[in-house]
Amino acid sequence: MAVDGLYDDCRKAAPKALCGFGNVCGYISCAIWFFVLVPQVWKNWKRRSVEGLSILWASANFTGSLVNCFFVFSGSLPLYIKISAVYLPILEFSILVQFWFYSKHSVKMKVLYGIGCFLVWIAVIILELSVKNAAPDVQWIAIVLWSIESFPQVILNMRLRSTNGQSTHSVVLDLMGKTTDFLSNYLLGLPPQYVIMTYFSSTLAYINGVQVIWYPKPQPKKNTMTHCTYDSNGVLNEEPLEADECDESPLSVLPFQPV
Numbered sequence: 001m002a003v004d005g006l007y008d009d010c011r012k013a014a015p016k017a018l019c020g021f022g023n024v025c026g027y028i029s030c031a032i033w034f035f036v037l038v039p040q041v042w043k044n045w046k047r048r049s050v051e052g053l054s055i056l057w058a059s060a061n062f063t064g065s066l067v068n069c070f071f072v073f074s075g076s077l078p079l080y081i082k083i084s085a086v087y088l089p090i091l092e093f094s095i096l097v098q099f100w101f102y103s104k105h106s107v108k109m110k111v112l113y114g115i116g117c118f119l120v121w122i123a124v125i126i127l128e129l130s131v132k133n134a135a136p137d138v139q140w141i142a143i144v145l146w147s148i149e150s151f152p153q154v155i156l157n158m159r160l161r162s163t164n165g166q167s168t169h170s171v172v173l174d175l176m177g178k179t180t181d182f183l184s185n186y187l188l189g190l191p192p193q194y195v196i197m198t199y200f201s202s203t204l205a206y207i208n209g210v211q212v213i214w215y216p217k218p219q220p221k222k223n224t225m226t227h228c229t230y231d232s233n234g235v236l237n238e239e240p241l242e243a244d245e246c247d248e249s250p251l252s253v254l255p256f257q258p259v
Helices: 016-033 038-047 055-072 079-102 107-130 135-148 151-160 168-187 192-214
Strands: 224-230 236-242
Touching: 016 079, 016 168, 038 079, 038 168, 055 079, 055 107, 055 135, 055 151, 079 107, 107 135, 135 192, 151 192, 168 192
Parallel strands: none
Antiparallel strands: 224 236
16 A cells, blocks of 8 residues: 555556655655744744744745645645644644744734634634535635735845844745645646646745855954053053953953052
8 A cells, every 4th residue: 555655646658666756755844844844933932033034925835825725625635734734733823822922022012913813713714614616616705815925025035135033944845845845746747736836836835945145144242341551651451352261250351459
């Protein structure tokens, strides 16, 4: 059964080896999506801040995943896609929660934005549950959102001329996941919306990766203090002394008063 699963969703007349490789890439991407946002969540928690992250990126990400949950279970898709559809929204929603606690915006702005998002999510759920066979058509909302989800973050990075808000580990994992996603969608006979999304989202992911390389990371600041001494003629000498070099006793930096 495990071997048979490597040859699902094959293209017609495609070599069996390419089909198997496409499914392997799909499972690799699924494994990557399990961890892709973990470094970002950890970084936000560690610094108690979401500065440098786009709320539009986080919102589009979760909304697309919410729509996708209904679509993947309405048809026959590989198991790794269904696993990702359940797990990813949990991580994406946790980042939205971090925006609530760590964002510097006023409580009023947070409440208004949260209400707007909540109404959109309720409308999506009602539409999916009330309209028969709506999932394939509504799925295009997720495709559009996922295709442009990184665009607000890319623009924010350009405006700040920095990617300090992003976790480099998450960006690298995202590039790996987009690459294996691209190969999987290109080699297998998956729905066309997934193929279209992969082209757009992969392009933006690589642009974001270039930004991480291009924009310099801020260097940690070093605290300095002045080392004061007097020579034999009573002339004061001041020399800068870095904090990590200050291993002398406190009395050593006191000025010596000649008798």
